[in-house]
Structures are given as structure tokens and as C-alpha cells.
Amino acid sequence: MNAGVAGGLARTGRGRARRAANGSAAEGAARAGLAARGVIYLLVGILALQIAFGGGNRQADRGGALAELSDRPFGAVLLWALGAGLVGMALWRLSEAAFGVTGKDGHKAKKRLPAAARCVFYAFVAYSVLAFAAGSGGGGSSDRQSRDVTARVMEMPAGRWLVGAAGVAIVVAGVVIGVQALRRTYRKKMKLGGLSPRTRLLVDVTGVGGGTARGIVFAAAGAFAVRAALAYEPDRAKGLDDTLRSFARTPLGPWLLALVAAGLVLFGVFSFVLARLRRV
Template sequence: MNASTTTRTGRIQARRAARGPVTEYAARAGLTARGVIYLLVGVLALQIAFGDSGKQADRGGALAEIAQKPFGAVVLWALGLGLVGMALWRLSEVVFGSAGPDGGEAKKRLLSAGRCVFYSFVAYSVLSFAAGARGSGSGSSDRQSQDVTAKVLGLPAGQWIVGAAGAGIVVAGVWVGTRAVLRKYHKKLKLGEMSTRTRRLVDVTGVGGGAARGLVFAVAGSFAIRAAVEFEPDQAKGMDNTIRSFAGTPAGPWLLVCVAAGLVLFGLFSFAMARWRRV
């Protein structure tokens, strides 16, 4: 067997490993962990909508809630490891391409790379929190957003950088919400394994949850743009204050209730993806 054949064989075996059961389990564990976090954030947001202003509706608030429960430390470690699995799955998509006929396209690989970086950061923060570094995972997302915005605004062309980042988040939010409403996730699911009733329920969670998630992203991005225009870091908002801002609209607390319920739905949708997504 010559060197070329050996190299080709090695690539084939690596690609098969990337499509194997280990990667599949990692992906499904990651989607489940994401579902738990969004479900808890949605529940916390509902509590805020109904008057409990002391709650923190973001990832840090969700981790703090888990830590207070029996076996909370075990759950935190499980979530962190699940998110590590999510990051590794996305990394495998960067290297070998994602599932589907167009999975090897550069655009798909680039999206997977961005998701790999994001979930690596989230996994690190959750595992750090589980290990006892409480400030790393449970800090207010609002304070973190303001601190980062202040540092970037202090750089040359900082306003342009923050403004561009905010615009990118708005575009991402619109993209996420639009794809959810159009049910683009169908091509990623094993629809043939679902009953008609199950498919309808998944669509309720996918459309409602994706639309709410996209709306939160878009509004958070608009706050970043405002911070850039006014050169005021305090205008930037993390997930917690972004969610709270919906109560200040003409629709009042009921819009916050709808958004919070949508985040709960997205958590449930993540569980459905963990069960039926093509990996």
C-alpha cells in the first residue's frame, strides 16, 4: 500500500469516525444541554414577567438556579460536558462537513466554526462555574456586555466595531427568526420517524421558539448599535436586560410573557432536535 492510498484510507476512516456514534452522542448531549439552559431562562423570564424582579433571566441565572437544587453540582457538570460535546460536534462539521448534500460547502463550514467557538466559550463558563469559579458562569450578562462594549469603544474605530457587531447580531436574529418561521429546520430532522401529531408539536416549538430567540438577538443587537452611536457602554444590554426591555414596550408585560414562553418553547425544541436531528 503506497503513501497516497494510506492517506486516503486514513481520511475515509476519520470521516467515518466523525459520522460515528460518538459524534452523534456528543451532538445529542449538546442539544439537550442547550435545551435545559433555554428552558430555565424562559421560566426565569416568566417569573420576572409576573413580578419576581429579583430573578436573572440569562445563562448565569439558570446556572445559579441549578446550583441551588439537590444534585445541582452533578447537573452542572453534565451540562458542561454536554456543551463540550456540542463544540466537538461543530468542530467535526468544520473538518469533515455537516450532514446533507451541501454540508461540505465553505459557508456551512464557516457557520459551524462560529458555533464551535461560541459553544466552546459557553462550555468553559459552565464547567468553570461547576468547578467553583462562580464569577465565570453566573455573572450578569448585562454587566459583561457593558464591560466588553466599554473596552471596544476605547479602541481606535471602536464605535464602528461595536456598531458593526451590533448590526451583525441584528442580522443574525432576523436570520434565525425567519428560518424558524419558514420551518427550514425540517431538512435537518428525521421527519419520517415522527407521527403527524408529533410533527405538529415540534413545529409549534420550532416556529415559536425560533422566532422568540431571533427577536431577542435582534433587540440585543439594536442596543449595541445604540451604544455605538451614543458612545455610551451602558446602553449595551445582555440577555437579562434585553428580555426585561420587552415589558417597557406599548404591549407591556404581556410581550415579555410571549417572549419568555417562546424561550421555553425553544428549550423544548432543542430536546426534539436532540431526539430527531440528522447528525
């Protein structure tokens, strides 16, 4: 077999693999994952709103959201469904990392590497949700987890610098998320043709408002990690709940927390919109 034939067979094999990854099963996994993400953000936003207005006894993070869901009718079934959806999200990101992302230059490393990182992240989130559903933990406080991880990393050689670098990366990611939301770059990945003006307005209100709030939360969490590294104090790192509560300790008080929380609710709704309209 000469090199040309071998190369042709290899390209054919990659093409078949790509088509399989982009098939109906992968599309279903992606849409289920986006919907599952929407549930978590919606619940976290609602819990944060309750905190802002002086109510609620749960933490505004993934653990609190899972506990809230488990108290609902058929809560166990909902938790397993949520975990399965997040597994679908991880598999979708894995297929993007392996075969390329939808859109221009989707086969390039600059698009595939972030997809790989998202795969790892959502695999961890899916594991934590499924562990909670199975009754073996997974819904612990994000604040305690953040402090514990920060403390362990700081014990490593150059750990302080690693924490600081991670914090800066999270700040940058938050800024990018917020700027992309304000620029409405999400439109490039959505099927918007034929939508009514009212539906387009819903897309932009949830996309801009939700994405901006999400970016602000990311940037704030990263800033706390940087502060922990500079002070060499792991306890200064904050998880999602403490990060959200910190907005209530600003001069704007609980109103800023309420505004950010409402934005997270919008991002939850936007995730549902993406589950319906995103190109996969």
C-alpha cells in the same frame, strides 16, 4: 510513491477521519449538547416568565439559569453534566468545521465556517458553566459582561465601528434565525419519517414558536449594540437579561415579555426534540 497513490491515501485518510467524526461518539456528543442547550433556554424562559408576572429574584440569563440549577437537589451533579453536554456540543461543531456539515454542500466553506463560529461560542459557554460548577465564577451577569466587553472594544482603534458592525451582524443573525424558523427549514435536518401527526405538531409548534422568539431576542440585543455604538455609550449595550426586560417597557408591557419568554421555553423544548430527532 506517485502523486495518484498519495492523493488516494490522503482521500482515504480524510474519509476515515470523517467517519470517525460522524460515529456514535460524535452523535452522542451532539445529542447531549442539544439537550444541554435546551436546559439553559428552558430555565432562562422560566425566569423571564417569573419576571413578567412580577415574581422571581434572579436574572433571566445564563448566570441566573445556573444559579437556579445549583439550588436544585443534586445541583452540583447537574451543573457538571450540563457543562459536559456543552463540551460535547463544541466538539460536534468542531467536527463539522473540520469534516463538513450533514446535508447538501456540507463540505463547503459557507457551511463549515458557521460551524467553526458555533464551536468557539459553545466552547466559551461550556467553560463558563464548568467554571461555575467548580465554584470559580462563570455565572456573572450577562448585562455587566456585555457593557464591560463593549467598553473595552470601544477603547480600541475603530472600536466604535467594530461594536456597530458586531451589532448589525447580531441583528442579521436574529432575522435569519426567525425567518428560518417561520419557513421551518429545520425539517431538512430532522428524521421525521414515521412520526405521528401529534409529534409533528409538537415539532412545528416548538420549532416555529421557539425559533422566532430566539431570533427576536438576538435582533433586539444586536440593536442595542448598534445604539451603543452610535451614541458612543457602552452602557447602552445590553445582555440577555436587560434585553428581555426591555420588552416589558414597550407599550404592550409585561405581556410582550411573557410572550417572548414563553417562546424561549418552547425553544428549550425544541432543543430536546432535536436531541432526539436531528440528523447528525
